[in-house]
Amino acid sequence: MFTIETPVEKLVMIGPAYQNRLKKLGITTIGDLLYHLPFRYDDFSLISTIEKLQEGERVSVVGTVKKIENVYTKSRKKIQKAIVSDSTGSIDVIWYNQPFLTNILKPETTIILSGVVSSFASKLIFESPSYEMQKEKIQPLHTARFVPVYPETASVSSKWLRSRIFSLLSKFPLLVEDPLPQNIIQKYSLVPQKRALEMIHFPKNGEEARIGRRRLAFDELFFVQLRAAVRRKLWEKEQVSQPLFVNDHLAKIKQVERDLPFTLTNSQRRVLREIFADLSKTRPMNRLLVGDVGSGKTVVAAIAMYVAFLSGFQSILLAPTEILAKQHYKTIQQVLGTFIKRIELVTAETKKSVSRTASIFVGTHALLSQSLELKHLGLAVIDEQQRFGVRQRAILRLKGTYPHLLSMTATPIPRTIALTLFADLDVSFLEELPHGRSPVKTWVVPPHKRENAYAWIRNHIHESKGGNRVFIVCPFIEESQTMTEVKAAKAEFERLRTHVFPEFSLGLLHGGLNEKKRSEVLSAFRKGKYNILVSTPIIEVGIDIPTATIILIEGAERFGLSQLHQLRGRVGRGSTQSYCLLFTYGSSIIAMKRLTYLTQYSYGPKLAELDMQLRGSGEIFGLKQHGHLGLTIATIADVDLLQKARESVGELLTRDPLLSRFPLLRKKTLEDTIEEIAPD
Structure with missing residues (x-):
């Protein structure tokens, strides 16, 4: 009997070669395969006759193969050309470097094609469409529907993954055992877990995919909350600390x-x-202090x-x-x-x-x-x-x-999300800057204002008699051949000290330097040996130089909002008014909105909320990349689900603190949590 812990090699037609390929995708068990989720969908649900096809249309057609052959190009590459017809007309179909198709798509075979209609020599064609044999009374899996597209690796295509996942869900209906109590499923209008997997892998439309994702996202957030609550109880119950005599x-x-x-x-x-x-208590403190940069x-x-x-x-x-x-x-x-x-x-x-x-x-x-x-x-x-x-x-x-x-x-987190994500901790917030500090004035600088900005920086240093320091941050250490407009630290350092600021002393800091050299450069900058420090984003945290009053960030559109906010926090740490210049080369609308937010707001959690609105279900301030959250489906932008998960965990543990009525839930929670908190 298969379970979600069963190794994938137990499945038919998965030998050692496929086992190794799947491992590259993080798939070693049947459960891993079931939870290898689509990252997008191709909507091929529109089915048309050939005569009604229009250029640029994403569509599916059902037709009969009339002819197929391999054609050699001048460079001896093979192109597969076919003619497919239905009762309304014919269309040319082209594939590249798939000579085996002539053995599969025999003349008079009825097939389904899905793709985007294009044109060549004033004729409509299908170029590299998906294809599938039409089978009576069997719904197509790879065409003529909302088709899932998965993360792939060599020889493990989305088509291969779809077939195996569909087989698992259809042949083994009892494979997925729902861990959530029925009353929680009903209260929050969630679909059963197996149904959620079916909906997210093989939805009829985008709404079904959303409903399936909502259930699986709720599960993730629920277990984050439940494990946090159990960790908190273990912390409080099993550890005794000496009270301090405050x-x-x-x-x-x-x-x-x-x-x-x-x-x-x-x-x-x-x-x-x-x-x-x-x-002052005998229970050891377990508190998280959330404070903006410089707070x-x-x-x-x-x-x-x-x-x-x-x-x-x-x-x-x-x-x-x-x-x-x-x-x-x-x-x-x-x-x-x-x-x-x-x-x-x-x-x-x-x-x-x-x-x-x-x-x-x-x-x-x-x-x-x-x-x-x-x-x-x-x-x-x-x-x-x-x-x-x-x-x-x-x-x-x-x-x-x-x-x-x-x-x-110092990671900016909206208060409601922090309280939910870190439910195993007591959370405190520092919401003010120290007295005497002014918010850093932030401007977006277009390319044609570059020389003006340099002149302003020059005057700023002269007026302070060399006392004020300047950071110039570049995204890369070395120049890129493909992104020539993006400044690199080494080349920019040479250009600036030779042609732009020859009257000043400049230092260079980047990750290629060893720790000792980095410390020496920073110490020299702090002591005033350098007026300007050209650096990569290595200065993002840990640099506190009150005399640093200007930070110029090259290619600002290439940084995330969190990183820009952290970099800006390197200045404004003294009583002198400080400035942040965001240099950019024409960016996308969303990137420009992000930069504009930085010019309008200085409080990190407020920026986090705006970023959440801007990105929708995407990650906030890079928090998704922090593995300790354990989120792969949900994101911390799912505020409504976060709050529902927290509420449901509280109610569950109030009624059944030991989870004795829910053995599957208890097993899943305690095993994972004990593994987390056990000493190595």
């Missing part, structure tokens, strides 16, 4: 705040209250680490890159250096052995490889967790510790 040290905490060179925002104060409340997340984390220090505990802060780790280290030293003497930076460059007695450790993944057994670890902070790829279990590998956990992200 109330005993309020005076000292206030002293740190008074010593800051700026006043905390209301958002920072509110978030600190939320964190302090968590730290002051590191300062909040530093004060939380000071509370851990006052309570007799150590803290660690993990960052995804050395540049970002060094930036955090610098900020924490500025905030806490007067109060805490032992703050250690640990990166791949760290040669000395790390002291276990330090109060705060800041570092990259190198910190985890240092074999630290911190018996007094009270707080762990993870920055940009989705970039770092470090899960909670990586922290818990630090033996014997159950620290409070604070994750931070």
Whole structure:
């Protein structure tokens, strides 16, 4: 008996060769094959007679093969020419390099052709149409319908995939067991799971495909929510942490705040209250701090680490890159250096052995490889967790510790979506920029204004007596032969320092440099050795240079909205008004709308909402690429489904916390979740 876990090689006509080809598509089981979904549909449902065909029409015809032959071109390539007729007329049909067709499409064979009608020498023709033998009382699978098109690989075509998936769904009706409770299916007007698969693979029309996708998308979001809820319960039930004595040290905490060179925002104060409340409990904190670029997340984390220090505990802060780790280290030293003497930076460059007695450790993944057994670890902070790829279990590998956990992200996420996606976490939002900072003024610069922009930058540097710094960001390191108008960092660096800004000192930064060289270039830029830094998008995160007041982004239409917003965040980090210039070479309407949004709005979550409206069901701010969300069908633009999934999970667990009435649901959820949270 087949199940969705059955290996695909158990199916008829799938031998070792096809097994290896399917593996390239991520297909190893029957379930993988069933959930290998179409990425688009060709609508060939319009059926016409030959005499009514029109050029450019996407259509199907039923006719009889009258003649077919291989014709050689001057270059000795084979073209297959056929004449197909119905009761109203005939049409020429052409295929390329498929000589086997003369053995399949014999004269007097009745076939169905689907394609786009074109013309040649004033005659209508079909060029490379799909074809299928007409069989009595059997609905066509590859033609004359809404035809699914799949991701393919060598020798595994959409036609091959359609045949196997259709066979599975028709021959094994009990193969798909619906995991959702019936009351949830009914409440949200969902179709059964097997029917959803039939509708998404073989829909009658676009509406059926949408209905099928809606059910499968709901399933994904439902299980994201259910696993999150189970993770939260496991976190709360199985782990006990030492409470930190916040109330005993309020005076000292206030002293740190008074010593800051700026006043905390209301958002920072509110978030600190939320964190302090968590730290005072025996259940370890598990909180996500969502804050826009430059909103002051590191300062909040530093004060939380000071509370851990006052309570007799150590803290660690993990960052995804050395540049970002060094930036955090610098900020924490500025905030806490007067109060805490032992703050250690640990990166791949760290040669000395790390002291276990330090109060705060800041570092990259190198910190985890240092074999630290911190018996007094009270707080762990993870920055940009989705970039770092470090899960909670990586922290818990630090033996014997159950620290409070604070994750931070600058990825702009609309509030309602963040609360839903990260249901296993408590979520805090920093919604204000620090006092004294003005929003970055952003302009789209067309090609004919380039020289004017250069002159403006030149004056800006002169007026500041060389104090203000400028970033110039290029999409690529090297020039592209196919995209000659797109600036590349190396070539642009040479052009700018020789012909445009010869009076200034320029630096060059890109991913081809090793970590040490990158740090040296950034340090020189920070100290004023360079007025202008030409860079690739490597500066997207972790660069905090208050004297950087202009960022010029070449080929801005080539960047996503998230990346542009993050790049813009490299300036405007001081009290001086800052500027972002978006250089573009005539782009699509949607790309120009995206750039226009950046000129109008500076708050990340607002931009995320606008991006969601602009892209529809597409990814928002690149979040779809973050594998930790586990979404392949749904997207976080499915706000309505997100909320329904969250609501249904809450109701389900209220009635049946252990899922004892739903063994399939329990098995699927617990197995996946336990695998996620188990230590390596």
